[in-house]
Amino acid sequence: MxxxxxxxxxxxxxxxHVVRTPLLPFGPGWLKPENLQPVGAFKLRGALxxxxxxxxxxxxxxxxxxxxxxxxxxFAARLHGVPAAIVMPDNTPAVKIEATKALGAEVFIVGxxxxxxxxxxxxxxxxxxxxxPFDHLDVIAGQGTIGLEILDDLPGVEAVVVPMSGGGLISxxxxxxxxxxxxxxxxxxxxxxxxxxxxxxxxxxxxxxxPLKRAQTSADALRDEPSELTWAHISRYVxxxxxxxxxxxxxxxxxLARHARLIAEPSGAVAVAAQAKLGGGVAIVSGGxxxxxxxxxxxxx
Amino acid sequence: MxxxxxxxxxxxxxxxHVVRTPLLPFGPGWLKPENLQPVGAFKLRGALxxxxxxxxxxxxxxxxxxxxxxxxxxFAARLHGVPAAIVMPDNTPAVKIEATKALGAEVFIVGxxxxxxxxxxxxxxxxxxxxxPFDHLDVIAGQGTIGLEILDDLPGVEAVVVPMSGGGLISxxxxxxxxxxxxxxxxxxxxxxxxxxxxxxxxxxxxxxxPLKRAQTSADALRDEPSELTWAHISRYVxxxxxxxxxxxxxxxxxLARHARLIAEPSGAVAVAAQAKLGGGVAIVSGGxxxxxxxxxxxxx
Numbered sequence: 243m244x245x246x247x248x249x250x251x252x253x254x255x256x257x258x259h260v261v262r263t264p265l266l267p268f269g270p271g272w273l274k275p276e277n278l279q280p281v282g283a284f285k286l287r288g289a290l291x292x293x294x295x296x297x298x299x300x301x302x303x304x305x306x307x308x309x310x311x312x313x314x315x316x317f318a319a320r321l322h323g324v325p326a327a328i329v330m331p332d333n334t335p336a337v338k339i340e341a342t343k344a345l346g347a348e349v350f351i352v353g354x355x356x357x358x359x360x361x362x363x364x365x366x367x368x369x370x371x372x373x374x375p376f377d378h379l380d381v382i383a384g385q386g387t388i389g390l391e392i393l394d395d396l397p398g399v400e401a402v403v404v405p406m407s408g409g410g411l412i413s414x415x416x417x418x419x420x421x422x423x424x425x426x427x428x429x430x431x432x433x434x435x436x437x438x439x440x441x442x443x444x445x446x447x448x449x450x451x452x453p454l455k456r457a458q459t460s461a462d463a464l465r466d467e468p469s470e471l472t473w474a475h476i477s478r479y480v481x482x483x484x485x486x487x488x489x490x491x492x493x494x495x496x497x498l499a500r501h502a503r504l505i506a507e508p509s510g511a512v513a514v515a516a517q518a519k520l521g522g523g524v525a526i527v528s529g530g531x532x533x534x535x536x537x538x539x540x541x542x543x
Numbered sequence: 544m545x546x547x548x549x550x551x552x553x554x555x556x557x558x559x560h561v562v563r564t565p566l567l568p569f570g571p572g573w574l575k576p577e578n579l580q581p582v583g584a585f586k587l588r589g590a591l592x593x594x595x596x597x598x599x600x601x602x603x604x605x606x607x608x609x610x611x612x613x614x615x616x617x618f619a620a621r622l623h624g625v626p627a628a629i630v631m632p633d634n635t636p637a638v639k640i641e642a643t644k645a646l647g648a649e650v651f652i653v654g655x656x657x658x659x660x661x662x663x664x665x666x667x668x669x670x671x672x673x674x675x676p677f678d679h680l681d682v683i684a685g686q687g688t689i690g691l692e693i694l695d696d697l698p699g700v701e702a703v704v705v706p707m708s709g710g711g712l713i714s715x716x717x718x719x720x721x722x723x724x725x726x727x728x729x730x731x732x733x734x735x736x737x738x739x740x741x742x743x744x745x746x747x748x749x750x751x752x753x754p755l756k757r758a759q760t761s762a763d764a765l766r767d768e769p770s771e772l773t774w775a776h777i778s779r780y781v782x783x784x785x786x787x788x789x790x791x792x793x794x795x796x797x798x799l800a801r802h803a804r805l806i807a808e809p810s811g812a813v814a815v816a817a818q819a820k821l822g823g824g825v826a827i828v829s830g831g832x833x834x835x836x837x838x839x840x841x842x843x844x
Contacts, residue, residue: 261565277804280568503578503831505804530804534842541839
């Protein structure tokens with residue numbers, strides 16, 4: 243597991259390359275707008291920390307992702323002058339493929355079921371290093387830097403609401419917060435359609451949901467499930483989970499546009515939807531890479 | 544005219560109540576996203592400074608505005624426990640009227656030509672203080688705090704691009720920047736349809752444009768013209784002006800949505816449109832209160 247010194251060290255490593263996002267007042271609480279990072283998501287923090295600490299970098303890095311992790315690894319690799327190969331499923335929106343290519347990465351498009359296999363093949367062929375999206379200590383420590391910033395900016399914080407899927411973000415943030423301020427509540431947010439962690443915490447053990455069931459949520463970045471590593475952090479540190487409906491998620495997307503002038507993807511608005519139910523606290527807006535045609539439809543409705 | 548100590552003093556006064564906006568990397572330059580302020584515009588800075596320094600506050604404050612200044616004064620007045628009366632023209636979008644009322648202000652709707660007269664009548668009747676949108680030293684000093692923040696965050700800055708209309712924002716920002724760093728270029732941005740300051744700087748004297756002509760730009764917050772006070776600052780400090788077409792303005796609005804996940808109103812994107820022509824520098828995104836139906840149309844196009 244990671245500990246506070248890992249997160250402090252990550253903060254120093256990534257500081258020159260990430261946006262120091264402010265807290266924005268929002269209704270009775272605050273937003274931490276990680277959608278303002280250069281690739282549009284918090285994922286940049288973990289990817290930058292992992293790349294910076296990578297010893298075996300001569301043969302490049304490999305990642306598999308349909309979303310924000312792809313761009314984060316491509317961005318971090320370019321910054322460190324390391325070649326990046328990104329394996330993306332063939333249902334990835336063209337705009338995300340183009341954005342990843344624009345960051346200088348080599349992109350491999352494969353069937354959704356083949357992506358892990360293909361990534362592992364690239365690792366084997368090239369001697370490259372795999373950068374996983376959440377199941378990695380350096381990635382988790384990078385995401386945890388958000389927790390340090392929240393405590394620095396708002397010493398009176400009572401609760402932090404964090405979206406959960408693979409669990410990398412909340413593992414890092416919860417470790418930072420509970421290490422320094424055990425009195426601050428760390429609350430996970432999940433779509434009702436992908437509420438496997440809520441059920442796991444209830445059961446006291448990791449419960450697996452059918453991936454096809456989880457795939458139904460519009461929060462397409464929250465369709466993953468925890469690893470043993472992230473579950474160890476979650477089960478130790480997370481106080482509670484709030485689940486939100488699809489309607490509540492989309493309402494949070496339009497609410498952020500209307501009242502905070504922020505563009506969030508559905509996954510990025512899940513903690514904001516949960517915050518509305520909680521009635522306060524800091525909600526992490528985790529990403530902003532929404533299909534703008536979808537946003538246009540939501541705003542016109 | 545204002546000077547650096549006025550701006551430093553304003554910074555201390557408003558710091559607890561404004562968002563310390565970060566600089567966001569954007570293409571070859573940076574954005575200063577003032578649309579993330581609580582009322583969605585930089586105007587909050589000047590209004591807060593003016594309210595804080597107001598001696599005659601027992602009888603409340605009065606402002607006339609169809610836009611961001613109305614909400615800024617309402618917000619600042621509520622914070623200081625001072626009653627606010629806001630005179631708005633009858634063509635103000637309902638959403639802005641509701642937002643101003645929601646901040647606790649008393650709103651008077653009048654014909655567009657009657658607003659100054661009605662505001663002055665309220666001042667006379669009540670003994671209230673008028674808070675003008677730009678023709679006021681404390682307002683200008685408040686806006687200037689943006690300049691201090693840019694220099695703090697980016698010591699290597701070469702140019703700052705600032706939207707111009709009444710000139711309060713650029714008067715403050717240019718004073719801050721030229722007082723500390725005369726080598727940094729301060730560049731005004733104007734819609735081609737309201738380029739009276741560009742013409743004035745060319746002529747070396749304040750040139751007045753027909754208000755009906757200026758009213759044609761979609762940048763509805765940039766339809767004002769400088770006062771003698773703001774012109775004194777502009778003519779002394781501003782290096783150059785870049786004018787932008789209506790098409791360039793709307794393209795900047797969609798570019799901010801797509802690449803920076805920020806919602807800007809057309810006026811708020813004018814400096815970004817000018818930045819694209821300059822090829823770098825810091826552009827101030829001055830406001831984000833766009834009609835969301837308009838934004839939806841732009842994003843769907």
